[in-house]
Amino acid sequence: xxxxxxxxxxxxxxGLLALLTGATLATELAFMAVLREFSQQDHxxxxxxxFVQRMLRALLGAELTPDTSATGLMALGFTxxxxxxxxxxxxxxxxxxxxxxxxxxxxxxxxxxxPVARTTVYASATVHLLAACLVFAAAALGGxxxxxxxxxxxxxxxxxxxxxxxxxxxxxxxxVSITALMVSTWCVRRGAAVAIxxxxxxxxxxxxxxxxxxxxxxxxxxxxxxxYHRPLITIRSGxxxxxxxxxxxxxxxxxxxxxxxRFKRRDIPAAG
Amino acid sequence: MNIVETHELAxxxxxxxxxxxxxxxxxxxxxxxxxxxxxxxxxxxxRILLGLLDRSGGTARVLGCDPWxxxxxxxTNIGYLPGxxxxxxxxxxxxxxxxxxxxxxxxxxxxxxxxxxxxxLDLNLPVRTYSRGMKQKLGxxxxxxxxxxxxxxxxxxTSLDPLMQDVLHDELRQAVAIGRTVLFSSHxxxxxxxxxxxxxxxxxxxxxxxTTIDALRNRALRRVEITFAxxxxxxxxxxxxxxxxxxxxHWVGSFxxxxxxxxxxxxxxxxxxxxxxxxxxxxxxxxxxxxxxAGASA
Numbered sequence: 001x002x003x004x005x006x007x008x009x010x011x012x013x014x015g016l017l018a019l020l021t022g023a024t025l026a027t028e029l030a031f032m033a034v035l036r037e038f039s040q041q042d043h044x045x046x047x048x049x050x051f052v053q054r055m056l057r058a059l060l061g062a063e064l065t066p067d068t069s070a071t072g073l074m075a076l077g078f079t080x081x082x083x084x085x086x087x088x089x090x091x092x093x094x095x096x097x098x099x100x101x102x103x104x105x106x107x108x109x110x111x112x113x114x115p116v117a118r119t120t121v122y123a124s125a126t127v128h129l130l131a132a133c134l135v136f137a138a139a140a141l142g143g144x145x146x147x148x149x150x151x152x153x154x155x156x157x158x159x160x161x162x163x164x165x166x167x168x169x170x171x172x173x174x175x176v177s178i179t180a181l182m183v184s185t186w187c188v189r190r191g192a193a194v195a196i197x198x199x200x201x202x203x204x205x206x207x208x209x210x211x212x213x214x215x216x217x218x219x220x221x222x223x224x225x226x227x228y229h230r231p232l233i234t235i236r237s238g239x240x241x242x243x244x245x246x247x248x249x250x251x252x253x254x255x256x257x258x259x260x261x262r263f264k265r266r267d268i269p270a271a272g
Numbered sequence: 273m274n275i276v277e278t279h280e281l282a283x284x285x286x287x288x289x290x291x292x293x294x295x296x297x298x299x300x301x302x303x304x305x306x307x308x309x310x311x312x313x314x315x316x317x318x319r320i321l322l323g324l325l326d327r328s329g330g331t332a333r334v335l336g337c338d339p340w341x342x343x344x345x346x347x348t349n350i351g352y353l354p355g356x357x358x359x360x361x362x363x364x365x366x367x368x369x370x371x372x373x374x375x376x377x378x379x380x381x382x383x384x385x386x387x388x389x390x391x392x393l394d395l396n397l398p399v400r401t402y403s404r405g406m407k408q409k410l411g412x413x414x415x416x417x418x419x420x421x422x423x424x425x426x427x428x429x430t431s432l433d434p435l436m437q438d439v440l441h442d443e444l445r446q447a448v449a450i451g452r453t454v455l456f457s458s459h460x461x462x463x464x465x466x467x468x469x470x471x472x473x474x475x476x477x478x479x480x481x482x483t484t485i486d487a488l489r490n491r492a493l494r495r496v497e498i499t500f501a502x503x504x505x506x507x508x509x510x511x512x513x514x515x516x517x518x519x520x521x522h523w524v525g526s527f528x529x530x531x532x533x534x535x536x537x538x539x540x541x542x543x544x545x546x547x548x549x550x551x552x553x554x555x556x557x558x559x560x561x562x563x564x565x566a567g568a569s570a
Contacts, residue, residue, distance in 0.1 A: 004374030012360070106358030110414070113322045114375045115348040268324040270315065271358060 001123045002116050009128040013094055017132060020086040021139045027082050028143025033151045035073055054212040058205075061230025068232075070153040071161055075231035078140055078165045084201075087136035087173055092197050094132055095180035098125040099263060101190040106271030118264050122181075126256065129177040137170035161238050165231040168241055171248035172229045176201065178252040182259030188269060201225065275300050275335060275422050275453045276321060282329035283316055290316055291477045293330060298455050298470070303448045305464035305485075306457040307557065308474035314457040315355055317474070318426055321455075322352055335422060348376075351415035355426035355457070357407060365395035365402070365410050372414050380417040387413045390439050404431040412440060416447070423447060425456035429463055441467050461557050473560050480560055492556045493526035495549035496534070501542035511537040 010017075056064050059079040064072070077083070098121060102108035112118065141162060148157050180197045187193040204224030210217035221227045228244040276298035283291040291313045298304045308314045319325040321334050323343030332339055337346035359368060365388075373380040388395050391409040402410065408431040415423060423444070429437045444454050444467065458464055464471055464485075471488060473481040481488070493515075500521045510518075511534060516525010521544075527534050531548075538546065 002375055004371060004377075007374070008371050012362070106354070106356060107360060109324065109352075109354040109358070110372070111375075112324060113347055113350070113352045113354075114372065115344050115350075116375055117344040120344070265326070267326060268319075270319070270354075271356065 001127055002120050005111075005116065005121065005124045006127055009094070009097070009125060010131070013090070016090055016093070017135065020090045021135055023086045024083060024136060024139040025143040025146060027080065027086070028077050028140060029147045029150065031077050031080065032074070032144065032147035032153065035070075036151050036153055055209065058208040058212050059226075060232035062232040062236065064232070069158075069235075070155045071158045072232055072235050073153075074144055074157060074162060075165065075235050077144055078162075078169050078231045079226075079229065083140055087133075088176060088201065090136070091129065091132060091173060091177040092180050092194050095125075095129055095177045096184040096187070096190045096193040096197075098122070098181075098184065099266075099268065100184040100187040100193045103188045103268060104190055104271065108268050109270065112268055119260060122260050122263050125181060126178070129181060130174065133170055133173035133177055136173055137166050140169055141166040158235075158238075161235045164238075164240055165234050168229055168231065168234060168244060168248075171245050171252075172225060175225060175228075175248045175252045175255075178259070179255045182255040182262070185259045185263040185266065273300075273336065274298055274333075276304075276333070276455060278317075278321075278330060278332045280330035281317070281320065281327055281332055283313075283320060283325065284328045289328075289477065291320075291328075294474075294477075294479045295482075296472060296479060297482065298453060300453055301448060301451050302453055302470045303444060303468045304453070304455045304470045304472065305468035306455060306472050306474065307459065307461070307464055308457070309459060312474040313477040314474055315426055318352075318424055318455075318457060321424060322350065323347065349421040351418065351420035351423045353411045353415040353423075353425045353428050355430070357411035359399040359402075359407060359410065361400035362398060364398050365393065365406075368399060368410065369395065369414055369417060373417065376418055378418045383417045383419060384413060387416055387443075390443070391436060405433065405436070408432055409436065412443075416443060419452075421452055423452065423454045423456070425454065427458055427460075428456055429458070429460065437463075473557065475560060488556065493528050494531070495547075496523075496525060496527045497545075497547040498523040498538070498541075498543060499545040501544055 053063065056076070060075050099108055099112075102111055111121065141159075144157065144162060145159065176197070179200070180193065183196050184190070184193040187196075204226050207217060207221050207224040208226045211221045212218075225248075228241075228248050230241065230244070234241050274297045276296060278294050278296040281291055281294040281296070282289065294313075294317060296317065306314050306317070316325065320327050320332055321339050323339040323346070326340050334346045335349055337343070339346055360371075363371065366384075369380070369384050373384075384395070391412065393406060393409045393413070395410075399407065399410065408428075412425075412428060415425065425444075428440060432440060441463075444456075448454055468485055470484055471481070472479055496514075496516070500523070502521060510516075510523075511527075513527050513529035513533065514525055515528070516523060527548075
């Protein structure tokens with residue numbers, strides 16, 4: 001890892017990171033404030049709507065029942081599309097910088113002719129991404145913690161269980177960002193790398209939704225990343241989702257290794 | 273040991289060969305001009321030497337290292353200016369150079385300060401506000417700031433005004449005077465003629481000539497204009513080595529061979545006026561570029 005390079009990677013996107021972290025915190029706060037406004041009875045009525053129930057099942061991994069605890073309801077705070085949108089917009093932007101965006105704008109000629117091995121550049125980009133993943137997972141949990149103090153629900157939240165969910169979310173972020181880093185090593189344009197990643201995460205979301213409607217689609221669910229983030233089941237059981245964590249981290253390690261090998265061996269073309 | 277040495281260096285893109293067995297040799301302390309028309313393969317060769325591209329065949333050594341496998345080690349002592357240098361637009365010139373020096377883990381502030389003054393570049397402005405020439409100056413500073421043993425410059429004088437070109441040439445001469453090596457690509461013949469002691473000429477992916485400028489100059493033709501006394505020219509037969517036109521009493525052409533032979537011949541003629549222009553490399557380079565076997569016959 002090269003410290004100067006890491007400082008630059010962080011420094012270049014610090015403003016965006018701060019903005020999206022703030023947005024994540026605010027979303028958790030707002031979500032809890034909204035939950036607080038509804039009575040438990042209101043939730044029950046909501047849950048009787050079949051379509052809503054299916055959508056929630058796709059996001060949470062289990063059915064919301066009338067006896068779902070306040071902590072269980074907060075599972076939505078870790079799978080809300082806005083939470084994914086904030087974190088992934090940053091992570092995909094950051095992960096596709098090296099090498100795709102650097103090649104596209106021509107700065108790769110400067111960066112990769114410095115006395116730094118490509119593996120060091122790749123490792124620096126990885127450290128940056130891992131730190132950002134940690135920030136977003138911590139922001140989701142921190143937002144809930146902040147909300148607990150500002151707009152507490154009708155019962156105290158179980159932060160031990162929510163921490164497990166946040167770790168699962170961290171694993172999802174790591175898997176998405178490392179996959180994006182790998183995809184970036186095959187591209188010469190950032191737009192192409194981002195498009196491939198967006199196609200994958202949208203397909204993943206679609207698979208989860210279709211899986212609620214069709215058993216055929218459900219059989220392909222394991223191909224999507226959201227299949228490995230089931231916060232409501234985790235909160236109910238209180239157990240670590242070890243199988244999901246292993247799959248996510250192994251996928252990240254495999255993607256990282258493929259990306260590193262590709263980046264080390266690839267030609268760096270001049271910017272067009 | 274040569275600072276840069278390639279043997280049968282080849283490169284193909286999508287099975288399309290662009291370099292065909294280049295044997296490049298750059299000795300320490302030389303100012304080597306790498307010449308060729310656009311698309312000849314100059315930049316591709318330089319990118320292989322920097323480890324940006326992998327070769328398809330042959331070998332390459334830069335400062336004793338394989339640029340692909342030991343590139344980071346070699347690049348510690350290389351300063352590189354890309355042909356079309358691009359920057360991080362939000363950074364100031366100073367922040368850019370600090371970042372690059374930081375990655376190199378070198379304190380280059382003194383050299384940066386000196387070069388910025390010489391090139392008259394304000395480093396406190398954001399790079400996005402720089403003109404093309406200013407960006408080129410920043411590129412020159414970043415290539416020179418760590419005082420590397422080898423400078424690889426891809427058409428460095430592009431976008432520089434004549435005064436700044438003089439400053440750049442002076443810096444390069446100073447670098448060579450203290451034992452550094454400069455390899456720069458150009459298609460500006462006058463620049464190479466003025467600056468270099470060695471030259472390699474690349475055409476269509478082949479190194480068709482590699483020699484000293486002096487050796488090349490000796491091979492070049494002198495332009496000669498002779499004005500004879502009225503009516504005398506018709507009686508004279510052209511000396512050996514003469515190629516040109518006879519327009520009555522006025523002969524215009526070129527002469528290859530020892531000048532003593534020409535002078536001995538002229539001494540026997542009723543000559544009114546004589547103009548001999550120094551050897552012009554431009555004609556020779558044009559000949560190299562024009563036909564595939566020109567290099568062999570030149």
